[in-house]
Amino acid sequence: MLNETAMKPSYELFYWPGISGRGEFVRLSLEWAKAPYREVTREPNGMDEMFAFLRGKRPGALPFAPPFLKHGALVVAHVANILAYLGPRLRLVPAAERARVEAHELELTITDIVAEVHDTHHPISVSQYYEDQTDVAKLRAASFTKERIPKYLGYFERVLERGDGKHLVGRKRSYVDLSMFHLVAGLRYSFPKAMKRVTPKIPKLARLHDAVEGDARLAAYLASPRRLAFNEHDLFRRYPELDG
């Protein structure tokens, strides 16, 4: 959350404007922690600045793709890597190495299912329109909704069962909980029928989604225009033909 009267925020987030996308996983943690940050592409000339990084015109690590975060001289890309970096700084992961490694492991599994979500609507090529790969998308989405959603969410439910039942890592809110909230929300948006079928099998995960949605630290953000609605240019898309 950028306080306009504050000093220049130390975190600068670069991501495509107009979609929540993969950037949202980073945004949720920054917002929960009330960390001042700039959303660069929502400012004038922000897109030029993002492309300057992607084209190698800026110092620091070369990002392969958005989202990436700039913090001082550090440029860090990949959602899970950004969150592993931010986690201790935002107090959104326990300090012990073991907990950080386990949190990152879960975030990387979220990364994997997110990539599979993307491939349900772009199973052949990211450079072709959805409309030109719809038939294949139906096949891929059938496998995703029937096999992959139950497998992934069943796994996360088991992780909750092995812990305190309410948090994916340790006994406090972590960035993984926040990411899980957005994953479940996105899956419910994209695949409402498939999610209805799986919901009875993931009671703890559903409660975690609700707990994060009701977390007082996120209320202002979730009610703000900064929290973009899902849409069909985004990662999570609602195409009824892909939901069985």
Added chain:
Amino acid sequence: MLNETAMKPSYELFYWPGISGRGEFVRLSLEWAKAPYREVTREPNGMDEMFAFLRGKRPGALPFAPPFLKHGALVVAHVANILAYLGPRLRLVPAAERARVEAHELELTITDIVAEVHDTHHPISVSQYYEDQTDVAKLRAASFTKERIPKYLGYFERVLERGDGKHLVGRKRSYVDLSMFHLVAGLRYSFPKAMKRVTPKIPKLARLHDAVEGDARLAAYLASPRRLAFNEHDLFRRYPELDG
């Protein structure tokens, strides 16, 4: 490398037997560092032991899938996470946080292209045979070889150009260099024609591959039966119909 007369090795690697697969990225770092480790599924009852972890019958973090590494009480899954954990311990990444974050970022980009390699032969479902999704595989592989290989490898070439030209991170061998060697080797195995087309555009990357292949620290391993040959049950498969 397991020295049979040594103490019980502290690192235990769990991965499917008979394929180099994603496990190879971990193996290369362990072997380069000459770290004692057990390859659990190559031992009697090793598969039972791996499934005990996957089924949640063992303490520690629940792995979603192999490969995973056990080190003392820690169970760590996801190749890039394992390498981020091992990197400082094996002296295969600079100690500074910035270098570690940048190394991890590159390894996660390798993870992404590896997932796309997998999807060239399994574009619809991991639970169906390749022979049942060959037509779609041809479409996906055409996009992968024409667009994605040049994009990813061109990116890694630029990363080398921004550094010392010989190392992806810093000025010494890192686990990212070792992973890059295996990625290039795998792509050359799977897509010889596509790789021949792109090779003139990635001279530094090609030299890095050759440098790692000739690295004296890897010679014994690469000549050993522990280094499995690529095959068509593996991640990198040679199907001529997918190579344009």
